[in-house]
Amino acid sequence: MGKSKDTTSKAIDPMALHRKLEPLYELLDKGNNKAALKGATQLLAKHPNLQIARALKGIALYRSGKKDEGVAICDEIKDEGPGDDNTLHTLQVFYRNAGMPSSIVSMFEAASARDPKNLEHLSLLFSAHARDFAFVKQQQCAMKLYRLTNDPKHVMWAVCGILLQTRGMTREERRDATLTRLAAGMCAKLEKNGGVTDRETLLVCARVLRECGRGRDARTLLESALAEKCVPMKAERLSLCATQAAEDGDVDDALAHWRGVLKEMPDDWQAASCAMDLTMRGTVAAAPRKAPASAGGDWAPDDAFTAEGVRGGGGDGDKDDVARRVGAMALTSPDGEGVERGETLVRELVAAADEAGGAMKVGRGPYLLEVELAYRKSQLRGSSSTTTTSPPPAGASEDESLPAAMMKYWREFGYWTSCAKDLAPYSRRLLETDADAAAAVRERLASEAAASAAAAASSDEPANRKFRRAVAAEAIRAQLGSCGGSWRDRRDSNGILGPALPSSSGRTLATDLMTRYREAREVVAGADPREPTPADTLALLAVNALAAEATSHAARAYANGVGGEIDVDAAAEATRALLVAAACASEAMWNSPNHAELRIGLSVLYTLLGAHDATCETHAALDCKNIQMDTMAHLELPHLEGGDDGAALNWFAARSDLLATDAGKDITENGVKAYDNGVYTKALEFVDFHRRLNTSHALKNAAVVKWRAALREAVVGDAAAGAKPELVFNVLRKVLRGAADACKPLPTRGADWPSSCFNEDLCTNPAFYPPHGGLASLAAADWWRSRGVDASPRAGAETPVAGAHDVGV
Template sequence: MAASETLERKLRQIYDAFDSRNWKLALKLSTAGVQKHPEHHNMRALRAVALERTGRADEALKAAEEVLACAPVDEGVYHTLTYVLRPTGRLGDLTAAYEKAVAKAPQSAELLTGLFGCYVRDFSFVKQQQAALKLQKSFPSERHQWWVVDSILLQAHAAADASRLGAGAAAAAAAAPAAGALGADRLLQLAESMAARLVAQRNGAIQGVEALDLYLGILYTQGKVADALALLDGPLGGAFRMAAERRHARAALLSALGRAREAAALYEEAVREQPDDWTALQLYLDCLLPPDCSSRTALPAGFLDVAKALGAPAAPAAVAAEAAGGEAGAAGGGGGGDAVGEALAEAGAFLDSLPTEPPPPPSPTAADGEGGGADGGDKPPRPRRGAPPVLRGPVLARVELAARRARLGLAPTRAVAEAVLACYDSLGHLLSCAMDLRAYVSALPAPDAAWLASELASRLSALASAAEDEAAAAAATDGRASAEALVVLRRRVCALQLQEELAASAAPGPFPDCDAPEAAPAAATEAAAAGGCPHEARAAELAELFADVLPLSKELDERERGPADELLPLAAASLMRAARRGRRAGAAPPPRLAPLLRAAAVLEAGAVGRPFSADCRLGLTALYGLLGAPSVAAGHFAKADAKHIQLDSLASHHLLPVALGLGADRVSGPLLAATRALFEDHARDAGDTLMQAYNQDTHTKVLEFVLFKERLERAHSYALARAEAAVRSLRQQLSGGGGGSGAGSGSGGGAAHGAAASGAAAQQAGPAGAAAAAAAALPLSQLAAPAWGAMRFNADLQTRPPWLPPAACAPHLAVMRWWEGGESAADAGRPWWRCVRAAESACEPAERMRAAQRDGALARWLLPHLLAAALAAAQPQPQPQPQPRPQPPADAAADGAEGGLEASLPALLPRFAAALGVPPDGIGPELAAAFGKSGGGGGGAVPASRQLLLLELALFSAAEAVARLLSALQQPGGGAGLEAAASDAAARGAALAAALSAVGGLAAARLEPGACCCGLVRGDALSLAALLSGESCLWVVACLEAWSRAVKALKRKTAKKPAATAAAPPPPLAHPSVAPALASLAAAAAAAAAALGALSSAAKAAAARQGESAAEGDLLSLLDPSGDDLMRRLVGWEARLSVQHVAKGLLDDQRAALQGAAAAAAALQARAAAVAW
């Protein structure tokens, strides 16, 4: 007894030391305790935690492993050890220890629950079902039975997912721990029978709304919609706490059964209760009208989320025939034009009957009066100021109905424009009005858009007069703005926003001319008549309006949204149209940099007074990226304070393309590390979150959390971050001159197997080891077609400005693609990306963007593998060997045929070419068309971003031939393939030399003084210089150096052998076909040296020009509001703006980038010039 009390006292002292964060004391006490009680597992676990807290991670992990090896039966010990295992990513080690402990104590509820939690954390759905069954058998409870049902449904989800993706045999075997041996249909039947048994045990009741949603989802997925409806209409439906939830669930089931009229009646009831319920309004119209004009609004029913996770279609196949032959909404089931007309008339009458203003507040009662006023009497209602309150839903629904009439061909599109105008008249004072109407405005044809623009212009004129009257009234009183003045201002801003949407949607292509179909203000019309640019005049008017109404927001906190904050982004958008305007007949080409600089100045002025304006900060991030100033862009993006999931939804397409495209390692490095940490931390913690959902009986969340985990695992930005981190690490090591140290520290904090791969490859010397380490971090098994095809795109594209369409290319080429006008006219004419979930929408531009970005990520993923294979070809081996591989986890188990690739050039090259849109048998013709035979043919017609990719393709095509040549040269007599390999190497070496000459000449030409404006070079020129000197030419030089060393080694080896005799043939190097091949490679090295020399000189000269005072003076003369009337109107109203600071920051950033490119090119030139054969 005394010994037990002594032990408890010592444990309390250790816990107190932990609570007080005195780690050293905790370690001292726990070490002493272990010495006295060496078999006390909890004491040993506490000592491991103390070691981890004091920074001795290796010792802590060793101590934890010793405890786990004993498999103690105290569940508290395992909980303590999680503090050691979690930081190291070793929580999976608990599973084996729990299994041993359960074998020792099979009747321990804590250990069985802990084992279930381990399987949950491992996402092993089959094993967690088995553990839940053991729990139910030993400790019967309803919770454990539902755990069994949840586990079965997770297996059904895994099976349905594998079937949807078309997984092959190896992938199916890898998914076996999750999906099990049964198919999805059998699993759903099993889950249904267990759920029905649970309901029967409760005498017809159910655990709660979560369990009911789960049961309904199971039935719905199997097509048993009628059964689900009967169950909902019975006593089980009472599990819904709110009548609205039950109504939405019933309406969804009726819709699935084809009883759309009944569903519409339920939605009508919901709208009458809440007239502003936009979802119910949309679904009411969906049920009443034909499916041809459906809104595809998601049904707000929890069981449908369950069904979607289980792979159910929108309408189950079992009821499809019934739905097609049933009511299908009197109009949608083939009732003819009369039925459609009646349905439209019914919908119109219903919408007209809805109130557009909220009900007045109840009159104060006598009791209220007694406690309300100072005198105890009734207080008169407070008079309203400004516009009366209005309900958005009923007003906007009239626009939606007009749009559906037009889609059905039963009304002219002019009716939609009229409905939009009526909605503006009612809701124009609301902040959300322009965004609400964006989808309708952007779909209007040109004549109706012109009519609407004209009507908005007339209203703007009237509002301008009203604003003058309000300003005069304010000046005559206390100078404070009235609520009516704010309403007038908001209507003006909304009208201007709608005009901008009309202008953007009507633009015929990426480079619209100055006569864009917008209703230009009077000043803009005068500017056009005088030969000026109407877009610049419009921007000046917008900026002046912002300056005039600044007093209306002077009392707002800088974090609050101002009533006119949208005006400056609108002004910037007008200037960006000026930057892309077409060329007038007989006029000189416009200086495209100047409007970008003016747009940046406008947004800088806005950021001075509104430092937390997201539109200004994101717009400046994009503008400075296009201007080639990545550090300035990163500074503005940092003000947005993007963190956590926003690294995926925002940073991945706003900042990362800028940092990658301009070679800004100081920006891209931390961003890539933070992005990888987001995904890898979630993967580490997702199991714990899932276990919380189990413990709280939130059954629908179990499926939701699994879906979210899978979505992040398949995210495009995660695959891209992993690939770019590996490429960045490889670039840093190869740029050292050929003696890399292995994987180093550049690849970021990856998974455990990535670290192991880097450590193994680090033992190898030179560039081959660095490339092998980078390739080992990117398993080829992840490129299996189903998994790669399931990539998710989580970018929030609607945050992009209207002048910045998402680039349909790899992100590191996005800056160049914008300057090249890389998007098609259809894409750029209508800003399709300015809507919710645009990145995964079904429209053609979105699908094209996803395909291009998926291929871009694939090319970057393959790049280290190609380099590793190209460099391994120079090793003294008869055949190029596959890359060394660590013992991989499950994701690398299928690196063979199922993964689709082997780590060899013949296997990798066709896939790389396909990612670039080049057929495997068309590589030679593609290179010849782009570069000609000497670097002077065809390259001018090929965009620079495309030339850069084709240069890498030329390198790896040459590498494949050189690998065969080197292999033949190491064989006695050269083998049968020597002549063919040498011929291919000569031809492909010449193609590589031509590509180097063409791309290098283009990069140098774009840095010449004639291509600059105000001392600045364009962002695409900087991007081309950075990528050429920092990546493409680096790969070329590293390969040429390795091949040169291999040839020299063969020559030395040949020189030691006796001379050839009649019996002994001459060495392979003496074969006549070898000399032309080596000469071709020597020409490629010379071309690389020449291109790099020209690039280095041009970059140095451009940097020197920027260092001159004349460059800063030219830039200031463009931006200074005191010397330019346009700039005075654009930014002269903001006295706090320092254009000197803007100009200096831009010049310094560009000069640093140019100096970096010049230094990198000069270093590579020296290495290329030293290559000898």
């Protein structure tokens, strides 16, 4: 590094300098880079060594497209050593926007070396290390700050740096690591000196103890008077204690704490479900759920959201670790007292809810727990399988069965908007394990709903309430297969066929549903168009029924084909059913334009029909942006790649590029702000989130799609028509180089495949549209082809395979 030069040819009065620089800042803020460059050049003519003016000139050059010249000027100032903090901060902004974190680090390292006791320089150096994910240097810098300030927050910065260094270790390695013992010692000293005074510090200290294998010490800390002061919300404190107790294997203490949470918050479903795990060991919940949060958080497994993680269940293979993550002491063998304990727990929770004023006061959780109890009892009555729904044993009441519990819940809560969604997991489990029982519940719901409607006609019950109960019954019947089912119901057959209804039955059902939908518009008249209404559910079910019938017609088209040709008449019937489904969805969207489920369903129908322009127009209203470019890419790429509109594809690719660029910056900046604001658990979370987005399968796909579109445009687009051959060749060479660079990080079928994170939100897929893991451009073709293919699952596949070109996951 060269010796720092004088920054001016002659001394400049600070106020005069400010007046000269202020116009340059304003021009750069307004994006007038040409004028800013001119002004900086004029100022440098009088003061050629003025670093701040040279830095502003470098910024103007960079923004004007002369990136190399701008970087060269700023690098020269950095090597000289910025002579004042204003120049230092200006260079920091330049390098951050240019995506050059290593230059920021080296600049502040040099500044700190020149002035080792400058707290601002050290703080900025720590932030630079945090942005660069240099965890060792982050820890070292934090300790330098602590020696100068004796500020407890700098100890926590160092502890977070240590935790981040252990991120790739297994649980056993973390427990035995010198680093974690060092962090535990630092936390103990901090607590002894009275430095633990806030929620975030206490949670990170508890996490360090847990990582060291000192779970009982962590629990003691969480149960202490200090925890009451730092975590004033009692329910949160009890939840953290319960999670830690379960991890320590102390079932009774964990259950007592979950009971305490439920006393504070009777509608806390996670607490209720965890209590059932501990009470009825050997059973699992009907609906998968995230593990309860441990104090201070936890690292996502390295294979989370990857293909390998889906196949293997995630984690490092440690059974205890898996049990902890699924909230489960439930991996232990069932015992004979589980049913009695479960009944006692639910009975007490329901009685407490009744005494507190019922569901309208405390929520529906305790009452839904009666359905969960019936589901878990069916598991304990059956074999070792955790999904069986065996009938009650001889002498037991039929009211103990899962179907009876579901019917009771519908009778009591059918008029609640959430009723059908509450029962959806139980409907799916019943349909998977006992088709006859599911059919019986469907018929019983239909008859009781009709009888209820007839009785309600002469009652004083509000019309809207009557209608919601009827809609809930229809939605539950659909979950049980009345509209053909869903691709989610076909796990055993790998989801290849998806929902199906016999010829014309889907249209008959849809006619009835749409008639009721139109009648119901009067009941919901005046509703806010931005909010979904119960009537929309009827239209959505009609769409699903028609799509299910289309599946049957398409399957018949392939089955009846001769000599490799399909049955054209059956294929036409399938197309007609999809067109009618699109018409139903369009009618409903006219009244509820913001209903996302209807809009996505219509978009997918247009995709399957090959209506590219209609799909683009429909999907555009969803206004996917930011993180949705990652989570919903699987719904956008099929129609964009399957169509011939290069502009729409380029638009999508540009937005994905923006997400990849901006999110990378935003995540690191938010992590730095979390340290500054003392939100240490969030600072740790941002590291996991950065990794997940940085290896996104969807964003990698988008990068390739962009260059594929550019390649097509270069070869056959308007720009290529009539152009000179050498010009086309130069453009083509540039595109191919970009395509090769984009393909480098792509996963392959080999060892690199698990490195991609699949962040696509499959909950957004309509019932008739299974996820597709192959080329997006072939998704619609595979949907049609797979209707007539009895494909065998690919070895290890865990999500449905949707066609011949789909590799599955």
